[in-house]
Amino acid sequence: MKIFAALLIPVLLGIAPASAVEAVPPDAEVMKTGKVQFMICAACHGQTGAGTAAAPPLAKSEWVNGPVENLIRIQLRGLVGPIPVKGEMREYAGGMAPLAYQSDDQIAAVLTYVRNSFGNSAPAVTAEQVKALRSEVGKPQLTLADLAMPEGLVMPGSTTTPAAPSKVYDDLKPSGFPKWIIAAAIVLLGALVWFLKRKG
Ligand code: HEC
Numbered sequence: 475m476k477i478f479a480a481l482l483i484p485v486l487l488g489i490a491p492a493s494a495v496e497a498v499p500p501d502a503e504v505m506k507t508g509k510v511q512f513m514i515c516a517a518c519h520g521q522t523g524a525g526t527a528a529a530p531p532l533a534k535s536e537w538v539n540g541p542v543e544n545l546i547r548i549q550l551r552g553l554v555g556p557i558p559v560k561g562e563m564r565e566y567a568g569g570m571a572p573l574a575y576q577s578d579d580q581i582a583a584v585l586t587y588v589r590n591s592f593g594n595s596a597p598a599v600t601a602e603q604v605k606a607l608r609s610e611v612g613k614p615q616l617t618l619a620d621l622a623m624p625e626g627l628v629m630p631g632s633t634t635t636p637a638a639p640s641k642v643y644d645d646l647k648p649s650g651f652p653k654w655i656i657a658a659a660i661v662l663l664g665a666l667v668w669f670l671k672r673k674g
Pocket of ligand 1: 511512514515516517518519528529530531532535536537538545548549553554555556557559564565566567568569570571573584585588
């Protein structure tokens with residue numbers, strides 16, 4: 475019995491919740507609320523999230539499927555200036571205004587809807603996550619430099635890139651030698667110095 479309990483506890487604590495989080499599809503009610511709230515976004519981003527002359531696409535956008543903080547902050551503070559979306563540098567006069575008047579639940583719902591529609595697939599957004607970033611409201615519109623770079627972001631060729639912050643390029647640059655090689659070299663050098671000193 476004790477052995478059984480000992481086996482069960484790690485399963486209950488670790489494995490079960492971890493796999494449950496990933497497998498859960500977005501809540502149907504949340505998706506319904508999100509779809510209603512999306513009407514506002516659709517005015518600029520299009521009913522199918524494909525983008526319009528007024529705004530870039532949300533369908534398969536790296537930003538939509540990337541770190542959730544970006545999405546929440548974009549909605550709470552808006553966004554302005556050049557932004558790469560799906561390999562193209564885009565810029566819109568005035569950018570996107572903040573849409574912070576919705577409740578935490580409504581923002582969580584609309585972002586969950588966007589992250590699970592139009593071919594997108596990303597974990598649901600919770601009201602708690604939105605609440606945690608409410609202090610962002612009232613700050614100036616975000617720019618590319620304020621955002622966390624999503625995995626797999628495609629930077630367009632430099633000719634079509636106006637004045638993108640260098641931070642983006644730094645993040646995307648190959649980092650040269652892997653750090654462990656440098657660390658190993660330092661250790662080896664130290665050992666060599668010690669060895670030579672001892673001999674001489
Ligand atoms: C009044 C027009 C307008 C509305 C309404 C609007 N947006 Fe935007 N959105 C924009 C523009 C313009 C940009 C590009 C900003 C820039 O120039 O940097 C943008 C950029 C974005 C981006 C980052 C780029 C991308 O394509 O992934 C996301 C994500 C986004 N909006 C989500 C939303 C969501 C969610 C809503 C609804 C809650 C919404 N937007 C409502 C105009 C709008």
